[in-house]
Amino acid sequence: MRPPASPADGLHLILGRKYKYLRLEWTDELAMLRVRTCVKPIQCYSLAGLTEMQRVLDDIAENPGLVRHLVLSSDVTGVFNFGGDLALFVLLVRARDLDSLRMYGRRCIDMVWWLEHAAQRGVHTTVLVQGDTLGGGLESVLPFHKVIFERSAQAGFPEVLFNLFPGMGAWPLTIRKAGFSVANDMVLSGRLFTADQLHRRSLVDLVVEDGEGELAIDALVRSIDPRLRGTLAALHARRMAAPITYESLQAVVDLWAETALTLTTRDLRLMERLARAQVRKVGGDEEGAVEEIKRIELDTAWGELRTGNTQWGDEHAHTEERGTGVTAWGALPGR
Amino acid sequence: MMPFFADLVMRTDEARRGFETNSVVLDAVARGMSVERYRALLLELYHVVWHFNPVCAAAASRIPDSHRQIRYYLYEHMQEESGHEEWVMSDLEAIGVARDSTVAHSPAMHTLSLNGYNYWAADRRDPCSVLGMMYALEVIASVYGGPFSSAIRESLLLEGERGVSFISSHATMDAEHMASLRTILNTIVDEPTRDAIVESTLVNFHHVTRIFEAI
Numbered sequence: 416m417r418p419p420a421s422p423a424d425g426l427h428l429i430l431g432r433k434y435k436y437l438r439l440e441w442t443d444e445l446a447m448l449r450v451r452t453c454v455k456p457i458q459c460y461s462l463a464g465l466t467e468m469q470r471v472l473d474d475i476a477e478n479p480g481l482v483r484h485l486v487l488s489s490d491v492t493g494v495f496n497f498g499g500d501l502a503l504f505v506l507l508v509r510a511r512d513l514d515s516l517r518m519y520g521r522r523c524i525d526m527v528w529w530l531e532h533a534a535q536r537g538v539h540t541t542v543l544v545q546g547d548t549l550g551g552g553l554e555s556v557l558p559f560h561k562v563i564f565e566r567s568a569q570a571g572f573p574e575v576l577f578n579l580f581p582g583m584g585a586w587p588l589t590i591r592k593a594g595f596s597v598a599n600d601m602v603l604s605g606r607l608f609t610a611d612q613l614h615r616r617s618l619v620d621l622v623v624e625d626g627e628g629e630l631a632i633d634a635l636v637r638s639i640d641p642r643l644r645g646t647l648a649a650l651h652a653r654r655m656a657a658p659i660t661y662e663s664l665q666a667v668v669d670l671w672a673e674t675a676l677t678l679t680t681r682d683l684r685l686m687e688r689l690a691r692a693q694v695r696k697v698g699g700d701e702e703g704a705v706e707e708i709k710r711i712e713l714d715t716a717w718g719e720l721r722t723g724n725t726q727w728g729d730e731h732a733h734t735e736e737r738g739t740g741v742t743a744w745g746a747l748p749g750r
Numbered sequence: 751m752m753p754f755f756a757d758l759v760m761r762t763d764e765a766r767r768g769f770e771t772n773s774v775v776l777d778a779v780a781r782g783m784s785v786e787r788y789r790a791l792l793l794e795l796y797h798v799v800w801h802f803n804p805v806c807a808a809a810a811s812r813i814p815d816s817h818r819q820i821r822y823y824l825y826e827h828m829q830e831e832s833g834h835e836e837w838v839m840s841d842l843e844a845i846g847v848a849r850d851s852t853v854a855h856s857p858a859m860h861t862l863s864l865n866g867y868n869y870w871a872a873d874r875r876d877p878c879s880v881l882g883m884m885y886a887l888e889v890i891a892s893v894y895g896g897p898f899s900s901a902i903r904e905s906l907l908l909e910g911e912r913g914v915s916f917i918s919s920h921a922t923m924d925a926e927h928m929a930s931l932r933t934i935l936n937t938i939v940d941e942p943t944r945d946a947i948v949e950s951t952l953v954n955f956h957h958v959t960r961i962f963e964a965i
Contacts, residue, residue: 455771456771456773456776457770457771461763461767462759462760462763463763463764463767500767502766502767502770502893502894503759503763503766505892505893506759506766506889506892506893506928507759509892509893509928509929510755510928510929510931510932511928511929511932512755512756512759512932514752514753514755514756515755515756515759515760518756518760683896684896687896687897688897690897691779691780691897691900691901
């Protein structure tokens with residue numbers, strides 16, 4: 416390991432790197448590093464995007480005391496992150512490449528693991544979500560100390576719709592923040608949730624009106640900064656009270672990779688359908704992956720209506736709290 | 751040492767995404783294309799497919815005994831690919847291009863560059879470079895072929911496999927090929943050969959992207 420650089424050298428190093436998919440900004444007064452992701456045109460966790468993000472995190476770790484606040488947001492209008500690189504998944508599944516699927520998953524949990532230890536590194540983390548965030552995109556949000564959503568943002572774990580599950584920290588991070596029942600509902604339903612619904616489930620700390628996210632970040636960071644040491648110590652203690660181990664994250668990634676290899680042609684076609692929808696939105700269409708997921712939910716619900724098999728039974732009769740309200744459960748009369 | 755397939759995926763992922771995120775490709779996958787542009791694309795693909803087996807044969811004849819498993823792999827693969835240019839011709843006929851016109855078509859500069867590079871790489875660079883060509887073309891077919899053929903079917907109101915048989919069938923067939931290609935790539939351990947395959951993959955992704963862009 417290199418000896419720590421002087422603060423000025425460290426800052427120069429962090430800000431001086433050339434990134435293709437990230438834009439970095441520094442606020443000296445708050446020692447705040449803003450990272451804006453921009454994996455254009457399809458905002459997702461590509462291998463290169465992950466590598467760049469990990470580079471930033473490693474730079475922060477190699478310069479202890481330099482960064483007090485790390486803030487992540489997206490530079491792509493209407494999308495925070497679509498999650499995994501679906502085309503890469505299709506490629507690896509078709510090549511039956513378990514090693515590469517595991518490698519991809521481990522890169523994702525390395526980022527989660529870093530964020531999990533941010534308080535110990537003296538860094539408070541905040542994320543601003545201003546658009547759709549799906550699957551791995553939502554998983555990457557959950558380890559942040561503070562999660563801010565703008566009101567129109569929607570999120571969920573759609574993986575179960577194509578016979579997979581979110582394998583990069585969704586279960587332990589959701590359980591820790593919102594409890595087992597919420598985690599069960601979110602992961603096993605594949606449904607999407609509004610910012611308010613996620614706030615009620617304690618997965619989002621603050622919901623602000625569209626366009627007010629930037630102001631909210633500034634206010635939040637300024638309110639935390641004077642009591643940063645105490646806050647970080649408390650967050651460290653919180654982690655000790657409800658720890659997540661790297662081994663458990665890794666075991667879930669391994670299971671995720673093995674499950675991915677069992678995907679059928681139909682499952683891959685559904686994945687491709689979502690990928691195509693993402694592409695359409697990028698091309699200027701109003702509707703993208705989120706709308707496609709709602710259509711898939713509706714298809715499933717109509718199937719249930721025809722067969723009378725709802726999987727859930729009557730205990731889930733409260734429609735308001737189920738999904739976005741325009742999805743399958745909200746659409747079904749008399750539920 | 752990392753299995754070579756994983757290494758190849760990582761080292762060429764940006765080129766793959768460069769193809770996927772090219773605005774023309776994005777639009778084609780999302781919305782299909784006009785019949786004129788689809789004709790132009792298939793005419794270029796015809797010449798890529800027509801030269802696929804000769805490139806493989808040129809490579810196979812130059813592969814040293816130390817890599818004999820690749821030579822055998824190429825023999826099998828050539829047999830499977832044999833006659834596939836006929837599928838492209840049939841699709842072209844279905845959308846109004848006579849067989850004579852297909853054969854007489856002069857390939858565009860990027861298609862000549864693609865084929866020219868692949869012959870040169872098999873002859874002068876490293877005969878195992880041919881695996882880079884196969885990897886790039888099979889990724890394009892198996893990952894993007896399905897959504898692309900659906901988009902073409904919808905935009906041109908084609909029925910069943912008519913007019914899209916080549917792309918559609920390769921989307922399924924190359925899915926199986928990907929698994930066997932991974933197995934053969936993982937047998938390669940020497941760095942110069944690995945580097946030559948990576949280079950070939952990058953060049954093939956580049957040229958195919960340019961072919962799409964130009965139609």
